[in-house]
Amino acid sequence: MPRKARRSPATNAVLVAGGAGFLGSYLCERLIGEGWRVVCLDSFRTGASENLRPLEREPRFSLIEADVCEPLPSSIKVDRIFNLACPASPRHYQADPIHTLLTSVLGARNLLDLARANGARLVQASTSEVYGDPDQHPQRETYWGNVNPIGIRACYDEGKRAAETLCFDYMRQHEVDVRVARIFNTYGPRMRPDDGRIVSNLIVQALKGRPLTVYGTGEQTRSFCFVTDLIDGLYRLMDIEANPRAPINIGNPEEYTINELARLVTELTGSASPIVYEPLPSDDPQWRRPDITSARTVLGWSPSTSVRQGLAATIAWFNAANAEERERGLALRPMGLTFRTPAIAGALG
Ligand code: NAD
Ligand code: UDP
Secondary structure (H helix, E strand, C coil): CCCCCCCCCCCCEEEEECCCCHHHHHHHHHHHHCCCEEEEEECCCCCCHHHHHHHCCCCCEEEEECCCCCCCCCCCCCCEEEECCCCCCHHHHCCCHHHHHHHHHHHHHHHHHHHHHHCCEEEEEEEHHHHECCCCCCECCCCCCECCCCCCCHHHHHHHHHHHHHHHHHHHHHCCCEEEEEECCEECCCCCCCCCCHHHHHHHHHHHCCCEEEECCCCCEEECEEHHHHHHHHHHHHHCCCCCCCCEEECCCCEEEHHHHHHHHHHHHCCCCCEEEECCCCCCCCCCCECCHHHHHHHCCCCCCCHHHHHHHHHHHHHHHCHHHHHHHHHHCCCCCCCCCCHHHHHCC
């Protein structure tokens, strides 16, 4: 007999684990804008204090520096939890693969326990990587995927798959209100220039006049979603009353080969950089495009920013921010800026 998650009085507070990261910082801002009190929990492993600067003086925002693998303070009182805590770029998640796997699994377990104790709703940031190197195209949520369980991407892919399993087991066994978003490649301002992902790499290379690195033949595809569209999808998934009780793809079905993307970045930056071809990393998925029928019908969501528009905005941001200075600043700055605002007292009980 499943035991029901405990209902607690409304705190009007949301916990964003991984809130100092690329996506998480936008989510924190969106939530503050919607009137929530936001508690950001982050280890700053790949996050940056710069991302949170716009919220530094916001009285309804507070920050806890912690690792989701460790037991979480039981004093945290929130109505909603977003779990975004996990490095997302292959370069970062492969730097410490054991910790990546544990972050997904132990992090999900700890946050699900917290959701259960608080009677809170939880949104898990899962990924299109659960489909691995897919042999179905586009990818629908009913597809079980094709993942190499012992390859260099497995720490991320299998960690996220196990986290999804935990989410659905907590839903069945403990009636926790869990929702799972399968996020496809997302890009935008605030991506780290050194994170090794294709959009940031191409833009930084083009702006610096360096050769654009394309791995393999460049005929593999990805589908790119602009960050604010993605955040809107996550927000809606949390906000709908009826739990979909199934994962939902959130991404932009606009699909590009990496060669096409490199040509578009060249055009939009006016760069004269040549393309250089480098070896394809192992297990690199050959194609990826979300079927977003569920997101359209269940959430009333679809992306509104074209890749051309989104890339232009991202290029403008990298340009204005001076990519080189930003890279040095983010790499060297201690990630431990911890500021506690009065709001934390309430959120922590
Ligand atoms: P990111 O690396 O910028 O953000 C991750 C954040 O989590 C960082 O602030 C990092 O410091 C924090 N973090 C990592 N390990 C932690 C730990 N053990 N304890 C506490 N905090 C920890 O990545 P992102 O692009 O913002 O991705 C956010 C989430 O969305 C991730 O869960 C990722 O798997 C998922 N996702 C992102 C994409 C994408 O294209 N950006 C695609 C699919 C899924
Ligand atoms: N890629 C590339 N050049 C780069 C970085 C990435 O050709 O400088 C390729 C990579 O091999 C993959 C695609 O671009 O096929 C997307 O890579 P990214 O790391 O952004 O995301 P993911 O592989 O996790 O979807």
